[in-house]
Amino acid sequence: MAGFVRGHPTLAEHVVIRDPSCVGVGKDVYFGVGCYLHDKAQIEIGDMTHFGPYCVLYGPLLIGNGCCIGANTVIAARQQHPNCPLDEAFATYGQDIRLIVIEDNVWIGANVTVVPGITIHTGAIVGAGSVVTHDVPRNAVVAGVPARRIRWREDRELP
Numbered sequence: 001m002a003g004f005v006r007g008h009p010t011l012a013e014h015v016v017i018r019d020p021s022c023v024g025v026g027k028d029v030y031f032g033v034g035c036y037l038h039d040k041a042q043i044e045i046g047d048m049t050h051f052g053p054y055c056v057l058y059g060p061l062l063i064g065n066g067c068c069i070g071a072n073t074v075i076a077a078r079q080q081h082p083n084c085p086l087d088e089a090f091a092t093y094g095q096d097i098r099l100i101v102i103e104d105n106v107w108i109g110a111n112v113t114v115v116p117g118i119t120i121h122t123g124a125i126v127g128a129g130s131v132v133t134h135d136v137p138r139n140a141v142v143a144g145v146p147a148r149r150i151r152w153r154e155d156r157e158l159p
């Protein structure tokens, strides 16, 4: 990793940060083995947010405090343009780039994909294997492809 990230994240082995000048983190941020942070856009992360192994981040992203992001999760604020004309190549046509916001204390399970433009509000849980295509309300538990609400966190008593 050339250059430095603002803040001092803990990096497990084989973490790739393509452009450290694009990345800012708070205190006690952890990236698991093999995480990949793409260049070309800002990635801002709050305090005590942890990423499991092999997470892939494409900015621009705003990720809050105290979040847990499961292994193999892809948070992609940029994608090939879905409205690319039929006679153009996806590889050379402009990209569709929309900020993703993940607020505080969000838990994302393993193998989740978050698509451009999404906000996941404070306290939400995203089930393993979900594809998040709509904003997730505060304290909702969502799961599936596409992710749908299965309950609210406050619906369940503590054990």
Ligand SMILES: CC(C)(COP(=O)(O)OP(=O)(O)OC[C@H]1O[C@@H](n2cnc3c(N)ncnc32)[C@H](O)[C@@H]1OP(=O)(O)O)[C@@H](O)C(=O)NCCC(=O)NCCS
Pocket: 052, 068, 069, 070, 071, 108, 109, 110, 111, 125, 126, 127, 128, 129, 130, 141, 142, 143, 144, 150, 151
């Ligand atoms: C989302 C999750 C927290 C839900 O837990 P829960 O609230 O106890 O939910 P339940 O097990 O009672 O399931 C409720 C319903 O949602 C479904 N469901 C739960 N998780 C699901 C998922 N990831 N994808 C699709 N459906 C799911 C269940 O099948 C059940 O449906 P049914 O009533 O038709 O049988 C949990 O299932 C999950 O995905 N955890 C992530 C685990 C993980 O990735 N760990 C590693 C990284 S930390």
